[in-house]
Amino acid sequence: MDDRVQQAAVSLVEGRTLRCRGAWTMPDVAPVERALRRMTWPARSALVFEASGIEAFDTGGAVVLYRALMEARRQGCEVSIQGLRPDYAQLMSLVSSHWAAMVAEVAPRQNGSERFRASIRNRVAQGAGALEFLGESATALVRLVASPRRLRWRSCLNSLRLDGVHALPITGLLTFLIGVVIAYQGAEQLRKFGTNIFIVDLVGISLLREIAPLIAAILIAGRSGSAYAAQIGTMKVTEELDALQTFGLSPIELLVLPRVLALVVALPLLTAYADVLGVFGGMLIASNQLNVSFTAFLSRFEEAVALRHMLIGLGKAPFFAVIIALVGCYQGFQIRGGVDDVGRHTTISVVQSIFLVIIFDAICSILLNWWNL
Structure with a gap:
């Protein structure tokens, strides 16, 4: 003083x-x-x-x-x-x-109970908004099934190119390295017990059933889900969405459904591609570290890895795609402010997509375990 x-x-x-x-x-x-x-x-x-x-x-x-x-x-x-x-x-x-x-x-400062009640009201409002968006998307999908000519095929194919074809390099590289890591870490343990051939079971089942579809979904959530939120949010900030509605065009049919359908097609294909490269990475490590030849690996793979494991992994991919596309588009429509709001909702879309994908995968794992699959 x-x-x-x-x-x-x-x-x-x-x-x-x-x-x-x-x-x-x-x-x-x-x-x-x-x-x-x-x-x-x-x-x-x-x-x-x-x-x-x-x-x-x-x-x-x-x-x-x-x-x-x-x-x-x-x-x-x-x-x-x-x-x-x-x-x-x-x-x-x-x-x-x-x-x-x-x-x-200067707004009066709220106490703890008021802030808690306000937070609950905001969460309820957000949940209601999400359900409303889901209902609008489902209604638009029904109209699309009744009249397929309403689909914007050019937008759908463009999304398939951007979200599928352009995602091949990063998806392939990452899943290849994941296969290498899994096989390398497993080789250290299997060598101690002389059970080298079981590297095939470890790599094949874990990659095809869980890791490859989950890694592909997380990559797409960070790559495409964020792009959906940013693109739609920018269109809303620049009032392009208002212009579309003025011309009588539905933003759901024009912007949401093509992205959802394109991702539903692209993500299972990316998952299958990730399966192949991930298993190939495991084969390389098995050959170099455990002296398991490619022929022995493939022979054991055919015996030990059931077809259901691959089908379960591929079956999850379309649901992952729907979650990622809807969350990204929904967060784009929630943008109200300027550039800062675009960045904030883009981040929220990635976090929510990954969270919901992992929750859905965990639920599937529990249910499949109950059904002995």
Whole structure:
């Protein structure tokens, strides 16, 4: 604290005089504000604010002092200020003249229970909005099935190219490396027990049934789901969606359904592609680390890895695709602000897509285990 300026303070003397002293500035006035909130004002009596002891004064101090004046008047006190320097009084006059606008712009701070209730209301509203969007998409899909000519085939094929063909390099590389890692880590354990050939079971079942479809879905969620949210959100910010509705075009049919259908076709194909490259990576490690030749690997693969494992992995892919596409498009339609809002909802779309994909995969694993599949 500066030696020349005392800390802001306030004290009530004999119930009629409120002495104000020290520095009533933004950094120093917080203790005074807390003390004034706890103060019991004398009802229906004259109250004098003795302000000659104020040594420094700024807008923050003026707001606190004026708020105290208003609170005292609400309690029935006849309030007056004495000893305030002319320049400080001018600042007080400025604050009082703009007080209504200042109160309107500053929202009252909510307590914990109010924030909790507001959060619950927001979650319920978001859930209702998501269900409404899902219903609109389902209705549009029914109309599309009844009249296939309504489908925008060019948009669908373009999405298939962007989300399927262009995703082949990164999907293939990552699943190949995943197969290498699984086989390499498994080889260290299997070598100890002389069961080298069981590397085929480890790589084949884990990749085909769980890892390859899940990795492909996560990649597509980060790559395509985020792109859906950003593209639709940008169109909404630039009012292109409003223009489409003005021309009588449905944004669901034009923007959502082509992406959903394209991803439903692309993701199973990417999963099959990931299966092949992941198993090939495991074959390389099995040959180099465990002396399991390609011929022995493939022979054991045919015996040990049942067809149902591959079908289960491929069967999950269309559901993953629907989740990713709908979440990405929905978050794009939720964008209300500018560029910052586009980035925020794009991030939300990726997080929600991956979360829902993993939840769905876990539910499938539990159900398939119950059914002994």
